[in-house]
Amino acid sequence: MAVRASDCIVIGGGVMGCALALRLAQAGASVLVLEKALPGAEASSAAAGILAAQEEAREPGPLFELGLASRARFPAFAAELRELVGIDVAYRRTGVLAACVDDAGLVALEARFAWQRAAGQRVVTLSADEARVLEPGLGPRIHGALSFPDDAQLEPRAYARALSLAAARAGVTFVTGAWVTRVLDEGERVAGVLAGGERYLAPSVVVAAGSWSSLVDGAGLAPHAVRPLRGQIVELETRPPAVCGTIVSPRGGYVVGRADGRVLCGSTMEEAGWDKVVTAGGMAHVLEVALELVPGLAAAPVTASWANFRPATLDALPLIGPAALAGLFVATGHFRNGILLSAITAELVRDLVLGRTPEFDLTPFAVGRATAASAHKNTGVR
């Protein structure tokens, strides 16, 4: 049976799909989100929630600019969500510390981020003593740090939940348990999608299916355009809070302190296929990193652990833009920074769907770089 669904169908109810659906509905569009599980069920609720536009950036360029623009939206976005649905997403501008264990490490960090200072961003060099003023729990091995005072954090689970509720309140329809298996086309145009044997029709479709995006038949994404990269997190409980903000280890990995004393120790970066498990080795790794940063965490009880998949692309840039069929768009592949980039991505893709010119040049994120030429066969509505 064909369901005349809406102006736009969004495949996937993570932060990307829900933020986009909210923005589209606020612009007057009727939107249907099809979600295979529940909104926020996957990476969006598993993230650490670090809004590290600066600490995560390795070079100047479009991704850095996109991250800064998105980070700047969060104070207002958090207030908007509180107003709309009464949920506090715990946005806090706690800053991020990039720690090092010797002089050479500090010099290397300085060199790595000098370009950000030149670009007018705040980056502060701290001695070990100065760093301990910000994070008193830092261990004896920590020799100094760079501080990114404008990087921030929020609670991804609250954020994902607030987005889906706000979208629903704005008029978005959600169908949960709806696994989209195929994008339907009609000649050169998108016609809708197939989910659970049901055809949902709409003139616009957005693939926001996170790590699963390449599995959507007819979306035009090559099999490995987006792949799952597993991350494991261990949560500890500390009272009083043992970590104030986010501290990043020179070995990779981090600890994130919540206001109520929870400390997230993350995260592994593993090619593990679709194996969504917490492993002994993964836990050992993130805890070892955490205890080197803040040795006092050794006495903290472990309260939770989880794993999920970052949607990774071959060049670590997201895929944002029109796809091969007219009316088909992609908003996926945000990898390690999808929480950060969700605010701006929602606005950019809303503008694409509505036929407006987005405020960013999306060429660097073009879907074409990851599509397979043979992925589409236009054989009428399928």
Ligand SMILES: Cc1cc2nc3c(=O)[nH]c(=O)nc-3n(C[C@H](O)[C@H](O)[C@H](O)COP(=O)(O)OP(=O)(O)OC[C@H]3O[C@@H](n4cnc5c(N)ncnc54)[C@H](O)[C@@H]3O)c2cc1C
């Ligand atoms: C351990 C870990 C730590 C992270 N830390 C951070 C961080 O600190 N800061 C940051 O910015 N980012 C972080 N990330 C990355 C961030 O979580 C992701 O980039 C972001 O959540 C991606 O959002 P999404 O909506 O694209 O994907 P998802 O949240 O995975 O949502 C995709 C949704 O689509 C649904 N779906 C998939 N296929 C289909 C289908 N065929 N039909 C219907 N529904 C479908 C899924 O069920 C899912 O709900 C982290 C990720 C992990 C795993």
